[in-house]
Amino acid sequence: MSDPLKITFVTRKWPPAMGGMETYAQQVSTRLKAYGEVEVIALPGHPDGSAPTPWELLRFGAKTALSLLFSRDPAPVVHVADMASWPLALFARLRRPSVRRILSAHGTDVSYPARGGLKGRLYGTYLRLGAKLLGRVTVIANSAATASAAGLYGYRDVVVVPLAAEARLQGEAPAPEMQTLLFCGRLTPLKGFRWFVENVLPLLPEPIVLEVAGTVWDETEGAALSAPRVHHLGRLDQPALYQRMAAALCVVVPNIHLENGQFEGFGLVATEAAAVGGVVVAARHAGLKDAVKDGETGFLVTPGDAEAWAREIKRVAGWSAEERAGFVAGSKATAARYYNWDRVARDTARQFVQTQ
Structure with missing residues (x-):
């Protein structure tokens, strides 16, 4: 031997x-x-x-x-x-x-x-x-x-x-909040938070609001926290963050192209959200294309295309309870099987x- x-x-x-x-x-x-x-x-x-x-x-x-x-x-x-x-x-x-x-x-x-x-x-x-x-x-x-x-x-x-993202919920899964989107992470230009608030949120039905779990790293991005229908949660610990991910209508990861070529290497938040039962809608951008299995652990949308983003979110909002439960079950299983x-x-x- x-x-x-x-x-x-x-x-x-x-x-x-x-x-x-x-x-x-x-x-x-x-x-x-x-x-x-x-x-x-x-x-x-x-x-x-x-x-x-x-x-x-x-x-x-x-x-x-x-x-x-x-x-x-x-x-x-x-x-x-x-x-x-x-x-x-x-x-x-x-x-x-x-x-x-x-x-x-x-x-x-x-x-x-x-x-x-x-x-x-x-x-x-x-x-x-x-x-x-x-x-x-x-x-x-x-x-x-x-x-x-x-x-x-x-x-x-x-x-x-x-x-990998071996994230786990603590306690029972929360009931879906079908009028709440969730953005997680640092507020920097690359993450696309301000772009989403200014270009996508106005295209969505009035009851839908955007929760933000994260900290301000760029003052221009941070200024968008004062926009209507935006609720800043601040920095959440992991158990609380995972609960918000699982409850949201969608976890949005709207990264955008920057002229200087900066990119996100992977996009772990998208993988974590899928692992805990969140429905991920992410930009088809850089490392997010490897962090999300399109159609299995979430949905990829053209970065910077506000109308495409609004259509995808409205489509998910139109799911029946059975359709949502079926997707979440499959998404969590795929995440556990591959992203480990x-x-x-x-x-x-x-x-x-x-x-x-």
Whole structure:
């Protein structure tokens, strides 16, 4: 019987810090133990849930680089859990030239250059340098949009492994509130909140209102909270948010195209909403195309087409109770079957043994 595959998993994103990348790192590294011996090198967040400081990040990077460079028994696989940390894979290669190098790409870590400015240009150059120095490296992207962006910086071996959302309702499912839409997330131009309020909400019947669960990151977007038929709930904890998702007529995810090319890597809110019994209507945009199985876990609509959005919402509003219950049951089953961390780990592990 052959020895188990040894894997070194490196991440600067780890609980108790809170966020999608922290969840990804913890869930994937835990489930990869079914495929080999996993050594996790992680930088934990702070007890209050905040991320490490820049100094802590620099210290972690230096310490991890030395550990990989001078390892007595280097693993044949090194998985670095974000693109910004690519130099750590280079140190692993210097120690063991044959090491299988894996990078995770989440969206923001390859779309940041699109923001422009000196920082954006420098970061784009930094990513290109990684593609040149790392040699054969596999990038595991969370969506086709993220994969395409990684390719722009010279990464050629890129595979798509969509994320998971094992969200669960606490308590009984709430009764549907057929006059309430729900928007969840940060209020930024990319998310399309203000566009939806100004262009779609006026096309919907007067009783329909829009609830907003999220925080203001852009003042222009935040100004739309004062519009008629908009109710700001603020930031909700997960149990309360999932209850609102399940109760809403639709959970709307109206991302729009931006001229600078920014995009959302995956769109986890759409997958979470489907998992807890929400009816998702999302833009056919970037990572949302991988976060929603169109017609199965939600419905994709052309971004920026207000009339198409209004038609789709009115169609869902016209369902009978039986039609809605049937769709929700199927949506939750598909979400549980496909958008789970065991599938993510399995698809990830396939890349480890590709050239072994």
